[in-house]
Amino acid sequence: MIRMVEVDKYFGQLHVLKNINIEVPRGQVVVVLGPSGSGKSTLCRAINRLEPINSGSIEIDGKPLPAEGRELASLRADVGMVFQSFNLFAHKTIVDNVMLGPVKVRKTPKADARRTAMELLERVGIANQADKYPAQLSGGQQQRAAIARALAMRPKVMLFDEPTSALDPEMINEVLDVMSTLAEEGMTMLVVTHEMGFARNAANRVVFMSDGDIVEDSTPQDFFTAPKSARAKDFLSKIL
Ligand code: ADP
Numbered sequence: 001m002i003r004m005v006e007v008d009k010y011f012g013q014l015h016v017l018k019n020i021n022i023e024v025p026r027g028q029v030v031v032v033l034g035p036s037g038s039g040k041s042t043l044c045r046a047i048n049r050l051e052p053i054n055s056g057s058i059e060i061d062g063k064p065l066p067a068e069g070r071e072l073a074s075l076r077a078d079v080g081m082v083f084q085s086f087n088l089f090a091h092k093t094i095v096d097n098v099m100l101g102p103v104k105v106r107k108t109p110k111a112d113a114r115r116t117a118m119e120l121l122e123r124v125g126i127a128n129q130a131d132k133y134p135a136q137l138s139g140g141q142q143q144r145a146a147i148a149r150a151l152a153m154r155p156k157v158m159l160f161d162e163p164t165s166a167l168d169p170e171m172i173n174e175v176l177d178v179m180s181t182l183a184e185e186g187m188t189m190l191v192v193t194h195e196m197g198f199a200r201n202a203a204n205r206v207v208f209m210s211d212g213d214i215v216e217d218s219t220p221q222d223f224f225t226a227p228k229s230a231r232a233k234d235f236l237s238k239i240l
């Protein structure tokens with residue numbers, strides 16, 4: 001579903017993604033771990049071309065990612081993204097936030113888009129917040145709304161970049177629970193997180209990045225019990 005081949009990315013002189021090769025098959029959940037500054041966010045942003053790459057290729061569902069134009073917009077719509085900051089439109093209600101993409105990009109009739117939006121809000125457990133504005137919701141509720149909004153586009157892949165890092169501790173699990181359910185339902189997911197419980201329980205694979213390299217790519221079991229590289233051992237010793 002996602003294939004990156006020999007991807008390089010520089011910010012000026014800084015080599016942020018170094019010959020990255022990664023494949024995420026349909027239905028797999030890949031957790032990306034690594035210290036701050038190792039290139040995890042850049043990897044996510046490269047996958048839907050929020051960040052241009054310098055060389056290499058990226059395919060979504062077998063189709064090369066076009067550089068720009070209508071084809072890019074259409075392929076991008078296949079890739080849902082959830083960020084650390086919830087990025088909801090402050091002046092729109094929650095249900096309007098969820099409807100917006102389908103109505104504007106997919107040209108879905110409003111009544112249909114609203115019905116689907118309400119179903120999705122039900123699924124993430126905040127249907128009763130539909131007519132409120134983002135600022136009236138807790139962080140956990142806003143992040144669940146952001147997940148519903150991404151799902152409303154019927155993406156083939158969901159990317160999560162530290163979706164719980166900005167949340168108060170008591171709200172982290174309500175977001176992770178929604179993500180775990182999505183994973184169980186077979187969604188293809190690439191998740192950058194520091195939540196090791198989620199990595200152990202929901203991931204099929206753990207990819208460990210350090211300094212722009214993929215240093216390890218293994219099962220959670222192998223990664224947590226027998227990391228191969230010194231860099232992964234060092235990382236784990238600091239967080240576990
Ligand atoms: P992570 O998400 O793992 O913390 P990032 O992908 O955000 O890492 O960043 C990787 C490296 O690229 C860091 O050294 C960061 O400072 C640098 N970087 C990220 N975004 C930019 C940018 N827009 N301009 C210049 N440098 C950047």
Ligand code: MG
Pocket residue numbers: 040041042161162
């Ligand atoms: Mg980051």
